[in-house]
Amino acid sequence: MLARRTSRRLITASVTAAVLALGGCTGSDDDTKAAPETGPSVIAPGKPGEAAETLSASDAAKQRSDDDTPNSADFDYARMMIEHHTQAIEMTELAPKQASSTPVKRLAERIAASQGPEVETMEAWLKNHGGDKKSGKGTGHHHDVMPGMATEAQLKTLRAAKGKAFDELFLKLMITHHNGAITMATDVLSQGNNIQIGEMADDVIAQQTSEISRMREM
Numbered sequence: 001m002l003a004r005r006t007s008r009r010l011i012t013a014s015v016t017a018a019v020l021a022l023g024g025c026t027g028s029d030d031d032t033k034a035a036p037e038t039g040p041s042v043i044a045p046g047k048p049g050e051a052a053e054t055l056s057a058s059d060a061a062k063q064r065s066d067d068d069t070p071n072s073a074d075f076d077y078a079r080m081m082i083e084h085h086t087q088a089i090e091m092t093e094l095a096p097k098q099a100s101s102t103p104v105k106r107l108a109e110r111i112a113a114s115q116g117p118e119v120e121t122m123e124a125w126l127k128n129h130g131g132d133k134k135s136g137k138g139t140g141h142h143h144d145v146m147p148g149m150a151t152e153a154q155l156k157t158l159r160a161a162k163g164k165a166f167d168e169l170f171l172k173l174m175i176t177h178h179n180g181a182i183t184m185a186t187d188v189l190s191q192g193n194n195i196q197i198g199e200m201a202d203d204v205i206a207q208q209t210s211e212i213s214r215m216r217e218m
Contacts (some may be wrong), residue, residue, distance in 0.1 A: 073191035075131045077201065078122045080146050081184060085115040085122075087149060088177055091158065095170065100163040103218055104170060107211070111174070114207060118200065125196060148180015171215045178208040178215075 088111060095108035126132040150158070150173050158169050185201035192198060 068193055068195040070129050070131070070194040070197065071192060073188050074194040074197040075126070075129075077184060077188040077192060077197055078126050078131065081181070081200075081204070082119050082122050082126075084146055084149065084177075084181055084184065085119045087155075088174070088181075089115055089119075091150070091155070091170065091174065091177075094159060094166070098162050098166040099170065101167045101218065104167045107174075107214065107218075108170070111211065118204075121200065125200075146180065147183045148177040150177065167218075171218055175212055175215050178212050181208055 092108035092112040095105050099105050099108065123132070154169075154173060158166065158173060161169050182205050185204040188201050189198055192201075
């Protein structure tokens with residue numbers, strides 16, 4: 001299972017790079033040059049006070065432990081992604097009556113259909129690991145640090161929009177929202193320790209990468 005998880009993370013790194021290119025995000029030349037030219041690499045966080053390392057797949061596998069006990073990054077990801085997904089679902093609920101484009105309406109349905117069960121899975125994960133008792137869900141405590149979240153002003157404008165204006169704003173906000181979710185998922189893949197959280201993050205990256213591509217074509 002350890003080897004499979006490492007492989008999944010390497011695939012994720014490649015997918016994420018493609019998404020950042022789609023989103024117009026740029027990194028430094030140094031970041032690109034730091035990766036080994038002979039194959040995929042993994043960024044391993046260093047110990048307190050130490051810099052992160054770029055490791056080959058085999059070296060990363062050797063360094064990882066079989067113990068997948070959740071750490072703070074895993075818990076934070078689950079709590080924040082529940083709130084992140086919840087906002088996306090709330091945005092999709094406006095589409096049936098306010099969107100004019102059938103593809104936009106269908107996209108909203110797909111987003112709600114996939115993210116609703118993901119929220120339930122993360123809530124169950126938190127409960128199973130005792131994290132639900134410490135959850136900040138509903139408090140908005142993490143709102144400002146979650147990338148891609150729409151502001152209340154943006155949501156107000158979206159709620160008032162109709163027709164083509166709604167379609168355009170919905171796609172703009174949802175692309176930003178998806179990119180934020182991918183950033184969060186990428187972060188937990190490098191900082192977290194739990195296998196199930198890692199698998200959920202992989203799914204978020206793969207699915208939302210595909211949806212971003214569709215939205216950019218609309």
